[in-house]
Amino acid sequence: MKKLFTFFAILMMATTSAMARDIHFSTIDTWTQNETSKSLYCTKDGVTITLTGSDTAPTMSGNFGFGEYENITISVDAGSETVKEVEVYGHGSTVKVLSAPGPWGCRTEDGSELIFGSITVPYSDIEEFIVRIEDGISVDLNDAGYATFSCNTNTSIETAGVKAYKASVSEEAITLTELTGYIPAGTGVILYGDTPASKVNFSIATSGSAADVTGNALKATTKSNGSLATLEANSWALGNGNQFLSFKGTTYKHNRAYLVHEKAVGAKAINMVFADEATGIDSVTGMTSVRSGKIMENGKVVIIKNGMKYNVAGQVIK
DSSP states (O other): OOOOEEEOOOOOOOOEEEEEEEEEEETTSOOEEETTTTEEEEEETTEEEEEEOSSSOOEESSSEEOOTTOEEEEEEEOTTSEEEEEEEEETTEEEEEEESSOOEEEEESSSSEEEETTEEEEGGGEEEEEEEEEEEEEEEOOTTSEEEEOOSSOEEEOSTTEEEEEEEEOSSEEEEEEOOSBBOTTOOEEEEESSTTOEEOEEEOOSSOBOOOTTOOEEEOOOSSSSEEEOOTTEEEEOSSSOEEEOOSSEEESSOEEEEOGGGTTOSOEEEEEHHHHTTSEEOSOOTTOSSEEEEETTEEEEEETTEEEOTTSOBOO
């Protein structure tokens, strides 16, 4: 039986967790020296590791080089992802594990060794820095089985029974259309699963086709920096049930999605319908032959029951 969903407002509190992946920054990679900032940095897979000296920039010529009596800072920028730890690797084994959060400090003395607390490592022994970041974000569905999601990488849903939807906005309603293919980076979606209050796992999409998100009104909150995204005026966020409400704040968590719906300003609810349900709504202008069902009248969804007209809130239309 087809259902029409009306979404009211309250913010959804979805939690995220993650799996880890390793990015190896070795002596054979391309490193860039910046004398102005006294740094040496390398970027791979959207993650940047930077080695900064207190007096001079570190160098790279076959192996790492640092000046004498330098305080060295190691930092990692993983965008909206979270750094779990950094391993300093050399001579076939882990020399030092730097636990998050960074940045991390070490020092030099005679120009041939890097000192991490009580551990001293010759520069020539350091083969690579292994950055372990949290990746493959998972989202908890709310008690009604809904969540919003976005990510700065292409992602695929790994959990059975969960679908992703894009949203289009009209004068009166928001229509959800199921997506086929992976979720493109930077795309906001609504998730719906048949097991409420359960976890949805994702993986990085490395093959396959991207979902067609043409006309998608959902906006992603994935940014390259910071812990919060700034939302525009007239923004709406998913609530604890099957609900959307006007968002009263200015910042929102990353890896979520929201709507900007200017025509809903002052309204109590945004009405939503799934696209496969909307196809069962007849477009008519009169009621002479319709006793029960759903119709579109003047761009609005009207429910007819025993010949009486009702709006989606159940109020009689006179």
